[in-house]
Amino acid sequence: MADWIDLMGSFIIGSMVMLMLTTFNSTVSSTASENLIDGVTQRQIVSSSTAIEDDFYKMGFRATGEKISVADSCEIKFCGDLGNDGSLDTVRYYLGDIDELSGTPNPNDRYLYRTLNSNEPQSLHIITDFNLSYFDSLSQPISFSDLTNAAGRARVKTVRVLMIQESQESVEDNYALAEFEKTIRPKNL
Amino acid sequence: MSRLILILLLSASLSYAILNLTQNSNVGLASQNSVDNYSDFEARNIGNSTINMLMSKVADDSTWRQTTPQEINFNNGSAAFTVTSAIFNGENLIKFFVTSDYFGTTRDITVYARPLDIISFGVGVKAAITTNNDVLVLGNITVDGRDHTKGGALIPHKGTYGVWTTEEFDNSGAATIGGTSPASVDHAPSKTPDPSIIAEHQSWPLGHPPLTPEEALQVPPGFSFKAYAQSGLNGSQYVTDPLALHYPLKGITYIEIPPGGFWNYANIQGEGILIIHNDSVNAIIKNTVNNFTGLLIGDDVIHLHSNIIGGVISLTKYPSEGNTIGNSSGEILYSKEALLNVFEKVRPRNFGFAKNRLNVRYWYE
Numbered sequence: 001m002a003d004w005i006d007l008m009g010s011f012i013i014g015s016m017v018m019l020m021l022t023t024f025n026s027t028v029s030s031t032a033s034e035n036l037i038d039g040v041t042q043r044q045i046v047s048s049s050t051a052i053e054d055d056f057y058k059m060g061f062r063a064t065g066e067k068i069s070v071a072d073s074c075e076i077k078f079c080g081d082l083g084n085d086g087s088l089d090t091v092r093y094y095l096g097d098i099d100e101l102s103g104t105p106n107p108n109d110r111y112l113y114r115t116l117n118s119n120e121p122q123s124l125h126i127i128t129d130f131n132l133s134y135f136d137s138l139s140q141p142i143s144f145s146d147l148t149n150a151a152g153r154a155r156v157k158t159v160r161v162l163m164i165q166e167s168q169e170s171v172e173d174n175y176a177l178a179e180f181e182k183t184i185r186p187k188n189l
Numbered sequence: 190m191s192r193l194i195l196i197l198l199l200s201a202s203l204s205y206a207i208l209n210l211t212q213n214s215n216v217g218l219a220s221q222n223s224v225d226n227y228s229d230f231e232a233r234n235i236g237n238s239t240i241n242m243l244m245s246k247v248a249d250d251s252t253w254r255q256t257t258p259q260e261i262n263f264n265n266g267s268a269a270f271t272v273t274s275a276i277f278n279g280e281n282l283i284k285f286f287v288t289s290d291y292f293g294t295t296r297d298i299t300v301y302a303r304p305l306d307i308i309s310f311g312v313g314v315k316a317a318i319t320t321n322n323d324v325l326v327l328g329n330i331t332v333d334g335r336d337h338t339k340g341g342a343l344i345p346h347k348g349t350y351g352v353w354t355t356e357e358f359d360n361s362g363a364a365t366i367g368g369t370s371p372a373s374v375d376h377a378p379s380k381t382p383d384p385s386i387i388a389e390h391q392s393w394p395l396g397h398p399p400l401t402p403e404e405a406l407q408v409p410p411g412f413s414f415k416a417y418a419q420s421g422l423n424g425s426q427y428v429t430d431p432l433a434l435h436y437p438l439k440g441i442t443y444i445e446i447p448p449g450g451f452w453n454y455a456n457i458q459g460e461g462i463l464i465i466h467n468d469s470v471n472a473i474i475k476n477t478v479n480n481f482t483g484l485l486i487g488d489d490v491i492h493l494h495s496n497i498i499g500g501v502i503s504l505t506k507y508p509s510e511g512n513t514i515g516n517s518s519g520e521i522l523y524s525k526e527a528l529l530n531v532f533e534k535v536r537p538r539n540f541g542f543a544k545n546r547l548n549v550r551y552w553y554e
Contacts, residue, residue, distance in 0.1 A: 001351050014193070014194055017194055017197075018194070018197060021197055021198070021201045023200055024201065024205075025204060025205075028204075028208050029204075029206055029208065031212075032208045032211055032212055032215075035212055035215045035217055036211070038215075038219075039216075039218055039219045039222075041214040042219055042220065042222060043219075045223050046222055046225075050226075050229070057554050058553065058554070060276060061551055061552070061553050062551060064278075072258070081553075084299065093549075154265050187549065187552035187554070188551060188552055
């Protein structure tokens, strides 16, 4: 009888230990995945923001005419000698359509495009939001209706960039999120 | 059973160890990411700050250049820079080039700039003494509208009137008046001056007598001598009590004496533009001592007893002690060089957020 009790006890304790180990493994694995995806998302947004900053700080460099030709909430087109090589470049940033990435698990992601001169648009990164706002020399916001004409765009001295990036894959229905917000004051405007 | 548990424990420990290492690696990458980003940010800040310091140096001395690279330590990093003259986009500019380094992260920044344009004055100084009131000179004062160097040496045929007034001129005592006529004929100071070097019953281009120093010189809109003096630029001073002045005077010295007050035995030692003015146009400067080079603009100028090389403007129409500019032995010598020397140093006050003391034409970062 005592043997049976030992056997039953061992079985119950063993099962509990196994259950704990499985749960522990699962939790550690899930956290590791979250961290991995978080890290990747953060590195991607840093990479995107570096590219944007590099271009935006050169906005208007060596340009004598209109420096910003399109200024919208999720699109901007400006010129500047990006390579400091004497030739004026035109750069356009805009947000792609959400349908272009309908096949990915994240329903909100879309491409952020960058077009240099007359080249084909290149997707800079996959993000979920890209928002631009514009300010004059007194740091007052300029309305988008004012930015439809050249005189309004000529008032722009500062551009605030908000970019949100979510992971394409979710971990337990949660998407890793990284946000970049910066007010850039190109010195050539 | 116990063997199975042991195997499970072992495998769990192994997988935990692997996951832990991966975690650490991810954290390490994230940290590296932050450090890289921060370093880039710092390198840019070091570069931009160095450029601003260099521009400030050039603003103080527009001839200063650094043609061979020089390195400075800055905010835990370093910056190597040159400052050279360059032609860029068809303009003669000053090129500032900085390579900043913050723990191995480097940034190159190039800026092209030029000195700010000088303030252009709408009118020049019309005579050695310019007034809105009758002028009486007494004693041994010498007023000479002939042109002089800033050191007081005579330059023939380049001068102007000895006295220019909206009212009348009267000479008494042993005072002597000289000047250059509109036909460029010089007349040495004389007790009976040639009429061609005295301009009476004149009108200001404004159509009315100026009530402020800005109106007298017709400065561009927005420019204020008082604000400039308050900035302290080029040694400028703004005081309401002349005893608070520091010597020698430099830049623009603006003394706002309260209505009814006066500056007696006025020590005017120095150079620049000296303004004694208040809103009631009745600030008095009286009995000057020591010499001054540049332009003196006073509401009510009484008894100039020291030497002034440049010019004098008196604004009031109602002088408090009659109309006596001088009653002793001072010398008022008109000097285009002294005036230009002063005016060319007056540049816009370009201070505040996002402003530079140079005219920045291009900034590449």
